[in-house]
C-alpha cells in the first residue's frame with residue numbers, strides 16, 4: 001500500500017477543502033402530519049482545509065457539531081449547504097457510482113469498534129467484506145494476501161483471522177476497526193473519538209499506530225476528540241468548534257501555548273500546567289451558563305452569552321468572521337487583539353451570570369465539562 005500522487009496533489013491543493021458547510025436537522029412535531037417547527041443547526045457555516053499527509057484535530061464541547069461535521073464530509077448525512085471538495089471534486093454534488101468510488105477514498109474510524117463491527121463475522125470476513133464489495137482484483141488468493149498485509153500493518157497476528165470481535169480486547173478491536181478502514185487504501189481517515197473508549201496505556205498504542213500508518217501510507221487525518229492531550233500530540237492543526245462553527249484554528253503548539261479566542265482560553269485555562277513552580281499557575285477562566293441550544297443559538301457572536309470579555313452591543317449584534325490574526329492563526333472574535341494585548345479585562349463569571357440571569361455553578365465549560373475535555377493532558381503519550 002503506497003500513497004499515490006494525484007493532479008490536485010501536483011497543484012499543491014489541500015486534499016480536503018470544506019467551505020460554508022451547514023447541516024441543519026429539521027425538528028418535527030405532530031401526531032398525524034409531521035410539521036417542521038425549527039432546525040437544529042448542528043453545523044452552521046464551517047470552512048476548513050486539510051493538507052495531504054497532515055492531521056487536523058477538532059475539539060469542542062459535546063453537542064457542538066464535531067461528529068456531524070465528520071459525517072457530512074463523508075456524505076453519511078446530507079449537507080444543507082456548502083461544499084466539500086475532496087482531491088479537486090465536490091463530494092456534495094456526487095451521486096450513484098461516482099459517490100461510491102469517492103467514498104472508498106474516505107473512511108471512518110469509530111469510537112466504539114464493538115458497536116461498528118458485526119459480532120457474527122470473524123476477522124477474515126470483516127476485512128474481506130469491503131474488498132469484495134469494491135471488487136478488489138486477484139480473486140480469493142488476492143484477497144487473502146491483502147488481508148494478511150492488513151493484519152501485519154495493524155500489528156495483529158494471522159491467528160486473529162478466525163476469531164470474532166468479542167474475543168479481543170478494546171485496543172485489539174480498534175486495530176481491527178483501523179485495518180478495515182484502511183483496507184481500500186483510502187487517502188483520508190476521519191477518526192471520531194478513536195481512543196476515548198480505551199485505557200490510557202492502550203490509547204497511546206493506538207495513537208502511535210495511527211501515526212505509523214500515516215507515515216507509511218501517506219494518510220491524511222481528521223481526528224475528532226475530547227482529550228486535548230491526544231489532539232495536541234497527534235495534530236498539525238487544531239480547530240475549536242462552538243455551537244456549529246469554528247471559533248479558532250491554529251497550528252497545534254501555537255493554540256495550546258497562546259489561545260486567542262475567549263472560548264479556547266477557557267478550555268486551556270483548565271489544563272493543568274505540568275510544572276507550576278517553573279511555569280507559574282494559569283488563571284482558571286470560568287464560564288457562566290450552559291451551552292445554548294443549537295436549535296436557538298444566540299444572535300451576534302454565539303459565545304457572547306458566556307463570554308467574560310463580551311462588549312455591548314457589538315458582540316450581541318454582529319457575527320464575527322473567522323479572520324487571520326497572525327500567519328496561520330485564525331480566530332472569530334471582534335476583540336481578539338485587545339484581549340491578546342491585555343487592553344480588555346475579563347468580567348468575573350458572577351458578573352456575566354448576573355447579566356445573563358444564569359448561575360455560574362451551571363457552567364458548561366467550567367469545572368465539570370472542561371475537566372472532562374482536558375483529562376490526561378498532563379500525561380505525555382509515550383511511544384511503544
Ligand SMILES: Nc1ncnc2c1ncn2[C@@H]1O[C@H](COP(=O)(O)OP(=O)(O)OP(=O)(O)O)[C@@H](O)[C@H]1O
Nearest residue numbers: 025040042060061062063064065066067068069294
Ligand atoms: N440525526 C440528527 N437529528 C437531529 N439532531 C441531531 C442529529 N444528529 C445530531 N444532532 C444534534 O446536532 C447537534 C450536534 O451533534 P454532534 O453529535 O455532531 O455533536 P458532537 O460535538 O459530535 O457531540 P459529542 O462529542 O457528544 O459526540 C446536537 O445538538 C445533536 O443533538
